[in-house]
Amino acid sequence: MVKAVPSWLRLASVVFVALTALILLAPLIVVVGVSVSESQFIAFPPNGLSLRWYQQVLSSNAYLGAAWISIQIAVMVTVLATVIGGAAAIAIHRRQLPFSDLLATVFLSPLVLPTIIYAIGMLMFWSAAFGPVSPITLALSHTVIALPYVVRTTLAVLAESNPYLEEAARTMGANRMQRLWFVVVPQCIPGLAAGAFFAFNISFDEAVLSLFLRGPTLTTLPVQIYGQLEFSPDPSVAAVSTIMIALTIVLIFVIDRMLGLTKFASA
Template identity: 40%
Template sequence: MTIDPRSPFGLLLTAICIIAFAYLILPILVVVVAPLGDTGYLAFPPKGFTLRWYAAALDDTRYLSGFLTSLQIGGAVALLSTIIGVLAAYGLSRYDFPGRSLIEALFLSPLILPTLVLAVSLSLFFTRTGLLTGTGRLVLAHIIVCTPYVIRVTLPVLRRFDRTLEEAAQNLGASPIQSFFLILLPVIKTGIIAGCVMAFITSFDEVVLALFLASPGEPTLPVIIYSAVQLGFEPTVAAVSGLLVILTCVFMVLYQILGVARQD
């Protein structure tokens, strides 16, 4: 059923969409625009115009070091969480065994567990066992949190997958491993990519676990921003957030351009 956008109901839906987008986008726009003012404090609309706060954010080695650390941790967590999550989702979707529902609930339990509780528990666990030190503790903690996102995204895709495609490939001589990599993965790759991106974003933005488990010598960017806010919300901190927003927008535009070029 199509809705005429000029009808009263269509106009109402259009107004609701505009309000929803404004509610989501305007706060982000404030973060990007506010550091452009030449005052020593944040104000919106900004008073005057200057790029010195953005320049100060780029010149501050703390933020660059934290960004690179978060990027490395997020990349490692996204890769490992995707591998673990896809394999777990594959087993949960393909095999019927006793306790499958319980195991699935256990895999997804970190989604409902408060992050602070998990951070305290893991901090005590690593302190008593000495299992990992430094950044490795944070990577493992982020894997625990991010893997459920991958499972939650890929599990429905795997359950909707037509298994007759694999059976046809195996009837034509493909081994189960070949059919997995040549038939299954290409079909569900959109779900895998979505889960991987969600895992990376969750790891990159996570602050509570990083506060408890990150190495003091290699803090992540959210920890550095959090510490800077505790001392006073300077325009430089907002400029760092604005740079992250701009970088995200650049990646989104490039993704859309590549998608259009691929369709052509």
């Protein structure tokens, strides 16, 4: 017979969960609080409430230009990483390619490679082979570090998929491409959606690669925020950060409406 959980253990669990939530949410609360401050300097708690910093950000050509570049690159990365990572995950799951285990390791290896080392290597390689960096350089670099997330989430979904559905489709006369498009891909959608979500956020928030691979006209939003903090910090950086947090929440809401968070989380 299972014994009742002691009261002190339940209390300790509640305290632990509360402290964990506080540690996770406290930085976000501080950022949002600073973004509505009337002060000219970064300070918390805010001295008065004002939306002037949001107005400044939304009317700043530097911030808007950097945000537009980040969105363009993030969209390219999302498409590339989802297509390449999804195809790789399907091939690895079916084990139809030689050295499938080695291939899986290669696709997941960027997770353990320090980003700064990869950034330096990519800068040296691209400069020697192709010349000046461009948005394509940044998109390809971001795709490499986003691929593991798409591969991992898609493999997780495929591991729970029903292998007999494809067999049934083949029995009904579907050819290989029809089975792939109408049976396998639909089963991968939760994993692909989760991977695409991670790919977009990783690319949009990536600062190290963007800092090394920047150019005179190639400044992403994280690099713009970093430069603002370095030379003339003010609450506008908190306003930009709050907008980025809101963008993430909106993406989660869209995924919830399209797929449901249960399917998304299961990936």
